[in-house]
Amino acid sequence: DAGVTQSPTHLIKTRGQHVTLRCSPISGHKSVSWYQQVLGQGPQFIFQYYEKEERGRGNFPDRFSARQFPNYSSELNVNALLLGDSALYLCASRPDRVDYNEQFFGPGTRLTVL
Amino acid sequence: GQSLEQPSEVTAVEGAIVQINCTYQTSGFYGLSWYQQHDGGAPTFLSYNALDGLEETGRFSSFLSRSDSYGYLLLQELQMKDSASYFCAVRDYDFNKFYFGSGTKLNVKP
Numbered sequence: 001d002a003g004v005t006q007s008p009t010h011l012i013k014t015r016g017q018h019v020t021l022r023c024s025p026i027s028g029h030k031s032v033s034w035y036q037q038v039l040g041q042g043p044q045f046i047f048q049y050y051e052k053e054e055r056g057r058g059n060f061p062d063r064f065s066a067r068q069f070p071n072y073s074s075e076l077n078v079n080a081l082l083l084g085d086s087a088l089y090l091c092a093s094r095p096d097r098v099d100y101n102e103q104f105f106g107p108g109t110r111l112t113v114l
Numbered sequence: 115g116q117s118l119e120q121p122s123e124v125t126a127v128e129g130a131i132v133q134i135n136c137t138y139q140t141s142g143f144y145g146l147s148w149y150q151q152h153d154g155g156a157p158t159f160l161s162y163n164a165l166d167g168l169e170e171t172g173r174f175s176s177f178l179s180r181s182d183s184y185g186y187l188l189l190q191e192l193q194m195k196d197s198a199s200y201f202c203a204v205r206d207y208d209f210n211k212f213y214f215g216s217g218t219k220l221n222v223k224p
């Protein structure tokens with residue numbers, strides 16, 4: 001089975017632009033989470049979606065938004081990009097079990113804002 | 115909120131044993147997880163402690179003490195491929211949120 005996939009792999013944008021990042025979870029996983037990882041730091045939780053509904057939100061501005069589609073894939077949108085948005089954006093999926101604690105991460109999208 | 119602290123860097127020699135500590139301040143959580151991340155790679159799950167005590171998975175063991183707000187990851191028989199960053203993470207009582215520590219970079223030398 002394929003793992004979590006993300007696209008694109010790398011992206012370069014300029015300040016003020018917007019960006020859309022995409023994630024396909026492992027087949028059968030209905031929960032998708034998004035994380036921002038700045039170089040040298042741990043992943044920071046942005047959003048969690050389950051069954052197309054937002055179930056959790058981290059401490060990020062409203063410029064960040066996301067959605068989940070009927071096939072459980074997900075998009076992360078960031079508007080009005082700032083230099084500080086440069087980071088690795090990770091998507092993670094996990095099975096639909098409350099007692100299941102392992103998250104499966106995708107390879108990430110490296111976003112550079114110039 | 116959740117706050118997890120780890121040493122920034124640890125160095126050890128091949129074949130040795132190393133312990134990576136994680137201290138936390140939380141408002142409550144289900145359990146403590148550990149992830150490994152190689153440079154340029156994605157985090158991969160190593161272990162999870164829901165209860166106090168030691169969990170062993172091959173060369174890796176993880177420990178949790180809720181009374182001491184403390185946990186650690188123990189790596190035995192270190193190999194060069196263990197050179198990576200290691201993150202502790204908690205699953206919040208609002209169980210849709212996972213919080214990660216800042217990570218410990220492990221350097222394994224020959």
